[in-house]
Amino acid sequence: MLWxxxxxxxxxxxxxxxxxxxxxxxxxxxxLKPSELKNISSSIARKIMACxxxxxxxxxxxxxxxEVEAYAMVERHIISPKFAANREGRAxxxxxxxxxxxxxxxxxxxxxxxxxxxxxxxxxxxxxxKIEDTISSVLDFAYSDSLGFLTECPTNLGTGMRASVMLHLxxxxxxxxxxxxxxAASKIGLTFRGFYGEGSDAKASVYQLSNQISLGVxxxxxxxxxxxxxxxxxEREDKALEKYNKEALQDKVYRSLGILKFARRLxxxxxxxxxxxxxxxxxxxxxxxxxxxPLTVFITLQPSMIKRVxxxxxxxxxxxxxxxxxxxxxxxxx
Amino acid sequence: MLWxxxxxxxxxxxxxxxxxxxxxxxxxxxxLKPSELKNISSSIARKIMACxxxxxxxxxxxxxxxEVEAYAMVERHIISPKFAANREGRAxxxxxxxxxxxxxxxxxxxxxxxxxxxxxxxxxxxxxxKIEDTISSVLDFAYSDSLGFLTECPTNLGTGMRASVMLHLxxxxxxxxxxxxxxAASKIGLTFRGFYGEGSDAKASVYQLSNQISLGVxxxxxxxxxxxxxxxxxEREDKALEKYNKEALQDKVYRSLGILKFARRLxxxxxxxxxxxxxxxxxxxxxxxxxxxPLTVFITLQPSMIKRVxxxxxxxxxxxxxxxxxxxxxxxxx
Numbered sequence: 001m002l003w004x005x006x007x008x009x010x011x012x013x014x015x016x017x018x019x020x021x022x023x024x025x026x027x028x029x030x031x032l033k034p035s036e037l038k039n040i041s042s043s044i045a046r047k048i049m050a051c052x053x054x055x056x057x058x059x060x061x062x063x064x065x066x067e068v069e070a071y072a073m074v075e076r077h078i079i080s081p082k083f084a085a086n087r088e089g090r091a092x093x094x095x096x097x098x099x100x101x102x103x104x105x106x107x108x109x110x111x112x113x114x115x116x117x118x119x120x121x122x123x124x125x126x127x128x129x130k131i132e133d134t135i136s137s138v139l140d141f142a143y144s145d146s147l148g149f150l151t152e153c154p155t156n157l158g159t160g161m162r163a164s165v166m167l168h169l170x171x172x173x174x175x176x177x178x179x180x181x182x183x184a185a186s187k188i189g190l191t192f193r194g195f196y197g198e199g200s201d202a203k204a205s206v207y208q209l210s211n212q213i214s215l216g217v218x219x220x221x222x223x224x225x226x227x228x229x230x231x232x233x234x235e236r237e238d239k240a241l242e243k244y245n246k247e248a249l250q251d252k253v254y255r256s257l258g259i260l261k262f263a264r265r266l267x268x269x270x271x272x273x274x275x276x277x278x279x280x281x282x283x284x285x286x287x288x289x290x291x292x293x294p295l296t297v298f299i300t301l302q303p304s305m306i307k308r309v310x311x312x313x314x315x316x317x318x319x320x321x322x323x324x325x326x327x328x329x330x331x332x333x334x
Numbered sequence: 335m336l337w338x339x340x341x342x343x344x345x346x347x348x349x350x351x352x353x354x355x356x357x358x359x360x361x362x363x364x365x366l367k368p369s370e371l372k373n374i375s376s377s378i379a380r381k382i383m384a385c386x387x388x389x390x391x392x393x394x395x396x397x398x399x400x401e402v403e404a405y406a407m408v409e410r411h412i413i414s415p416k417f418a419a420n421r422e423g424r425a426x427x428x429x430x431x432x433x434x435x436x437x438x439x440x441x442x443x444x445x446x447x448x449x450x451x452x453x454x455x456x457x458x459x460x461x462x463x464k465i466e467d468t469i470s471s472v473l474d475f476a477y478s479d480s481l482g483f484l485t486e487c488p489t490n491l492g493t494g495m496r497a498s499v500m501l502h503l504x505x506x507x508x509x510x511x512x513x514x515x516x517x518a519a520s521k522i523g524l525t526f527r528g529f530y531g532e533g534s535d536a537k538a539s540v541y542q543l544s545n546q547i548s549l550g551v552x553x554x555x556x557x558x559x560x561x562x563x564x565x566x567x568x569e570r571e572d573k574a575l576e577k578y579n580k581e582a583l584q585d586k587v588y589r590s591l592g593i594l595k596f597a598r599r600l601x602x603x604x605x606x607x608x609x610x611x612x613x614x615x616x617x618x619x620x621x622x623x624x625x626x627x628p629l630t631v632f633i634t635l636q637p638s639m640i641k642r643v644x645x646x647x648x649x650x651x652x653x654x655x656x657x658x659x660x661x662x663x664x665x666x667x668x
Contacts, residue, residue, distance in 0.1 A: 247654065251598035262592030262668060264585035320581065334596060 004295040005117045006168070009282045011237045012119035012230065013166040013206065013295075016077075017128040020151045020160035021110040024140040028152040029105045037089035038063070041104040045091045047138045048102065053131055056096050062087035062105075068308050075299040077115065079103055100131065107152050108160075110135065119165055119230055121223045128161075129219075148215065158215035163223055165230045166195065170205035170280050171240035172233070178207070181233060189213040189222075190229055204276035204295060209233065241284060253281030257334050260326045265319040271298060271326065289333055297329045338629040339451045340502070343616045345571045346453035346564065347500040347540065347629075350411075351462040354485045354494035355444040358474040362486040363439045371423035372397070375438040379425045381472045382436065387465055390430050396421035396439075402642045409633040411449065413437055434465065441486050442494075444469065453499055453564055455557045462495075463553075482549065492549035497557055499564045500529065504539035504614050505574035506567070512541075515567060523547040523556075524563055538610035538629060543567065575618060587615030591668050594660045599653040605632060605660065623667055631663045 006013045022028060023044070029037055045059055062070070062083070070084040078098055083090065083106045090105035103111040112135075114128040142150040148158040156162070172178060178192075185192040195206040209230055211222040256277035259270075275294040281287035282294075299305065301322045306313060310321060340347045356362060357378070363371055379393055396404070396417070404418040412432055417424065417440045424439035437445040446469075448462040476484040482492040490496070506512060512526075519526040529540040543564055545556040590611035593604075609628040615621035616628075633639065635656045640647060644655060 247599065247650070251657075254596040254598050255593055258592030258594075258596030259589060260592075262588040262595070264588050265581060316581070323585075 004166075004299075005293055006279065006282075006295075007117045010118065011168050011234045011241075011283065013168055014118065015116045015120050015124045016162075016164045016166070017112075017114045017121070017124045018162045018164075019112040019128050019132050020108040020149070020156045020162075021112070021132065021135070022142040022150055022152070023109050024142045026109065026142075029107065029109060030152065032089075034089045037105050040109065041089055041091045044104050044109065044139065045093060048093055048135055051134045051138060053095075053100075053134055055100065057093050057100070057102075058096070060092040060094060062090040062092055071305070071308060075302065075305055078113075080106060082106065100127070102131075108156070110139075119227070119234070121163055121165070121227050121230075125161075125163065125219065125223055155212075156214055158213075159217070159219050159222065161214055161219055161222065162210055163226055164208050164210040165226065167207045167209060167230065167233060167237070168205055168276070168279055168283070169207050169233065169237050170276055171244065172237045173205050175240050177236065185209060185229060186212075188225060188229070189217065190226060204272040204279070204298075206276075206295070241280070244284070246284075249280070249284055250286050253277050253284075253286050254334070256281075257287065257330065261330050261334060262327070263323045265316070266323040266326060267315075267319050268298075268302070268322070271301065271322060287334075292330065292333060297325065301325055338500075338633075339627055340613065340616075340629075341451045343619075344452065345502050345568045345575075345617065347502055348452065349450045349454050349458045350496075350498045350500070351446075351448045351455070351458045352496045352498075353446040353462050353466050354442040354483065354490045354496075355446070355466065355469070356442050356476040356484055356486070357444075358476045360443065360476075363441065363443060364486065366423075368423045371439050374443065375423055375425045378438050378443065378473065379427060382427055382469055385468045385472060387429075387434075387468055389434065391427050391434070391436075392430070394426040394428060396424040396426055405639070405642060409636065409639055412447075414440060416440065434461070436465075442490070444473075453561070453568070455497055455499070455561050455564075459495075459497065459553065459557055489546075490548055492547075493551070493553050493556065495548055495553055495556065496544055497560055498542050498544040499560065501541045501543060501564065501567060501571070502539055502610070502613055502617070503541050503567070503571050504610055505578065506571045507539050509574050511570065519543060519563060520546075522559060522563070523551065524560060538606040538613070538632075540610075540629070575614070578618070580618075583614070583618055584620050587611050587618075587620050588668070590615075591621065591664065595664050595668060596661070597657045599650070600657040600660060601649075601653050602632075602636070602656070605635065605656060621668075626664065626667060631659065635659055 004013055026040060032040065049057065049059055065087060070079070070087060073079045074081050074084045076098065078094065078101045079092060080103070083103050092104065093102040094100070099115050101113045112128055112131050114124045116124045144150055149160040151157055151160050169178065182192040189212050191210045191212045193208055194203045195208050209226065211226050213222070256274035260274050275298060278287065278289060278294040282289055300309070306318050306321055313321065338347055360374060366374065383391065383393055399421060404413070404421060407413045408415050408418045410432065412428065412435045413426060414437070417437050426438065427436040428434070433449050435447045446462055446465050448458045450458045478484055483494040485491055485494050503512065516526040523546050525544045525546045527542055528537045529542050543560065545560055547556070590608035594608050609632060612621065612623060612628040616623055634643070640652050640655055647655065
């Protein structure tokens with residue numbers, strides 16, 4: 001659960017780099033018949049698995065992967081929902097710690113993803129680039145001198161890179177500055193959005209900042225733009241947090257722990273609010289959650305996930321199930 | 335803390351009987367000089383202490399009692415606030431378990447009080463009467479054939495008896511029926527009021543039902559009127575409680591425990607709300623608080639009490655102090 005791990009207990013949760021690549025002279029996956037896609041995916045997989053990336057990789061045949069496992073990977077951000085839904089003829093290459101995943105046959109032939117804990121765009125990009133470089137020695141990528149790397153969706157043309165930073169911004173949120181941030185980010189080619197989409201309440205104050213443009217901007221420039229803005233946002237968040245009344249914050253954090261440890265019914269929205277308060281508490285040095293990672297537990301408690309693990313349930317039963325899981329998870333804390 | 339002990343975990347917390355008596359041919363305490371009052375109180379005390387009530391009694395010289403101890407007795411409902419404020423020339427006789435207390439020199443010369451856990455008007459009255467009877471063998475009471483026992487305040491004339499039942503009525507409260515109850519009680523000579531006075535929020539759904547009239551009604555009739563109405567109210571409360579959604583109630587009770595165990599700031603109103611929820615939880619068989627008695631702990635946390643024990647504090651500091659005490663008190667629960 002790297003993307004929520006937040007080892008450093010800061011406002012920057014994780015960094016994600018994704019590179020889209022396609023094979024020269026081979027139609028995009030959507031234009032291939034299942035059997036053709038399977039052949040291509042298998043052939044790519046074999047060649048990549050023969051490479052030395054300096055880390056152990058395993059291959060997952062998506063055809064033979066069950067729905068539950070596939071969606072569990074979506075919840076862990078290893079694969080896209082689209083990839084989980086259309087598994088036929090597709091394959092996944094995965095590093096042991098799941099920080100590196102390579103989807104074969106998603107929208108593009110090859111999608112390399114690197115996730116790292118904290119804000120570390122250069123480090124994550126450098127790993128993604130190294131992997132891409134190694135792969136390019138065994139496969140020919142579709143590339144145009146004027147457009148750069150060719151991708152099925154025009155928004156990915158050019159570098160084929162999407163870099164994202166996941167940020168926890170409860171203090172900034174309460175100052176009402178987020179709208180301005182979103183507008184400012186947009187002006188310099190970045191997207192700033194609530195992690196669970198606009199308008200969703202169940203977001204735990206988590207936001208994602210990404211580069212919007214991959215054409216006409218070098219990877220280096222895109223990354224440094226993103227890093228600069230991310231650092232400014234984090235600085236603002238830390239300053240807003242410093243202004244909090246320490247006693248009020250302590251009270252808020254521990255009440256949230258009390259609710260999570262004792263409630264018998266919890267809806268997603270309330271759970272996220274309290275989990276976010278615990279993260280805030282860790283950042284402010286108020287609470288020690290030991291090995292517990294507030295935002296990872298909720299993954300297993302999404303309505304769709306509960307349904308898959310525990311079967312069909314009424315919303316009220318889900319709330320009871322969720323509260324039970326929460327009590328168990330935080331049993332040793334406080 | 336008998337009046338809040340609620341050993342049976344029911345809606346009826348405790349029963350209190352108070353008998354007012356005065357000496358024949360001796361002016362009421364308010365008409366006496368301090369030295370005269372002291373002589374009278376001492377003389378009464380000596381005579382009563384020589385009696386055999388079948389229980390160990392001790393005498394407390396109110397003159398030499400400090401303010402802190404006196405107010406602690408008020409908080410425990412052993413003496414009246416008036417008696418604590420004007421200690422000069424007064425004395426108190428007290429049984430070991432504090433269920434029997436006799437104030438000498440309050441508004442009347444002698445005020446006998448019996449407090450018992452639960453609803454037990456006859457039992458409590460029979461003890462009070464036995465004590466009164468024993469005292470009457472060594473002292474002559476002021477009595478008129480037409481008026482009954484004479485008291486300083488006309489509202490106590492006649493039997494000199496005030497009988498009260500303390501009730502926990504959160505379920506009835508939430509149905510909105512309490513106003514009707516108060517009106518109905520008033521019509522048959524009873525008073526029904528919030529324990530901390532009308533309009534106070536910090537009342538934990540505790541109400542007191544008492545007889546209003548002591549003239550022209552025998553003790554027996556007053557007690558059976560009170561008992562009948564109390565039983566009806568309790569029945570209504572139990573029925574209202576049965577209608578609660580069990581899961582919702584469980585959630586409410588445990589959230590309250592979570593808050594009491596984890597909050598870092600608690601004002602009186604919120605504390606009372608959560609303590610009341612714990613009592614409700616015990617009544618509904620949802621939670622086992624072992625030896626803990628929700629409503630007794632708050633006595634030591636009244637603003638005036640905190641001031642006396644821990645010194646002058648800002649309201650915010652009091653809230654922190656209160657939350658700390660609450661965490662400690664419920665440490666072993668849940």
